[in-house]
Amino acid sequence: MGRTILCKKCQSTFNESVLANRENPNICPVCGESLIDDDSFGEPPKETTKWYYYKEGGGTLTDTLYNRSPLYTFDATDVEDAKRQLKEVLPNSPLVKEKTKWYYYKGLTETLDDMLYDDFTPLYTFDATDVEDAKRQLKEVLPNSPLVNDNSPDIVRCPRCRSTQIQMVPRKFSLLTGFATNKIDRMCVRCQKRF
Structure with a gap:
């Protein structure tokens, strides 16, 4: 003997074996309503995986558990869901900051x-x-930008354009300074400034 099926709309009960002999066993013979729960055949729930957040190296969000202990663990369906959960816990993390x-x-x-x-x-x-x-x-x-350059004292830079492309040139001769001078000047290759 089969199980008893209840119509949600008209509250009629039917035997499953009687409904199986009908042309469409999923429709109520009294009111014509579907006997199948729509929510039971909906989208299957997405599988959640564990996501791990490691603090080293500016923060890493991965689904692989390494041999070191993670700072946080999240159950999420995808990486965006894990980032959303991370933003609730650590709003200042570089992974969740908006660019x-x-x-x-x-x-x-x-x-x-x-x-x-x-x-x-x-x-x-x-x-x-x-x-x-x-x-x-x-x-x-742009590695030569003065915004990011470290002004270390051992690197010679042009005072005008901050370039490091420096050339050593001999000083000009004249009758007043003499011909026997052996001084040299530094000259920037980019802007031709002597210093």
């Missing part, structure tokens, strides 16, 4: 700004989370 555009202007002074001005055209545009990330990207593109 903004940073613009590098070169004019009288070199600036790195997050505002786009109408009267200036930026030389470079970067997508970065903060100014340090933008400076790191600028250093990859």
Whole structure:
């Protein structure tokens, strides 16, 4: 003997073996309503996987458990869901910070700004989370920029354009200074400034 099926709309009960002999066993013979629960045949629930957040190296979100202990563990369906959960726990993490555009202007002074001005055209545009990330990207593109250069004392730079391309040239001779001078000057290859 089969099980008893209840119609949700008209509350009629039917034997499963009687409904199996009908042309369409999934429709109620009294009211014509479907006997199958729509929510039971909906989308199957997505499988959740464990995501692990490691703090080393600026933060790493991965689904692989390494031999070191993670800072946080999340049950999420995909990486975006894990990032959403991470943002609730650690809002200042570099993984969940929104990237903004940073613009590098070169004019009288070199600036790195997050505002786009109408009267200036930026030389470079970067997508970065903060100014340090933008400076790191600028250093990859333009390593001689004074914004990112470390002014170490052992590197000789041009005082006008800050270039490191320096050439040693002999000093000019004249009747007043004499012909026997052996002094040399430094000259910038880019802007031809002698110093």
